[in-house]
Amino acid sequence: MITEVQLSMALNQAKELLERLNELSLLKKEALLKDDLNQLKEIVRQEEVLGQEFKTINDACLSQVQFFLQEQSQSSQVSDWQQQLRNLRQLTEKLQVNNKFNLELIGDALALTQFTLNALTVPDQPKTATYNVSGRVVGNDQRQHLLDFKG
Secondary structure (H helix, E strand, C coil), X not given: CCCHHHHHHHHHHHHHHHHHHHHHHHHHHHHHHHCCHHHHHHHHHHHHHHHHHHHHHHHHHHHHHHHHHHHCCCCHHHHHHHHHHHHHHHHHHHHHXXXXXXXXXXXXXXXXXXXXXXXCXXXXXCCXXXXXXXXXXXXXXXXXXXXXXXX
C-alpha cells in the first residue's frame, strides 16, 4: 500500500519527468529543423531513458494511487493531489502535441528525400540490374538512376 509521502513523491517525479520530456520535444523540433542528426540522436536517447523512468513510476503507483484516492476522505491533501494529476494530464497532452508536430516534420523530411530520389531518375532507360557482393543479379529495377551511371 502506498503512503501519502510516497504518493506525493511519485506525483512530483512524474511531473518533473513530463516537464523534461516536453523540453526535449522542443529541442527535438529545433534539431529536426536544423537537420542536426547528432543532437537528434542524443535527444532520442534521453527521451527513451526518461520514458522508461516514467513507465516505471506509472506501473508501480497507478493502481495504488487510484485506490488510495478512493479510500481517502475529501481532504485538502487529496484535492492537491487531484490538481497535480490534472496538471500531469495537461503536460501529457502538451507532449502529445509536440510529438505530433515532430512526427509531421519527420514525415516531411522523408517525403522530400523520396522526391529527391525520384528526381534523380532517368525515364525511358533500359532495365538495370542490382548486384550483390558476389556479383550475382539480385533484381531488376524499371528505372535508371542518375547515380547508377559510371563515368
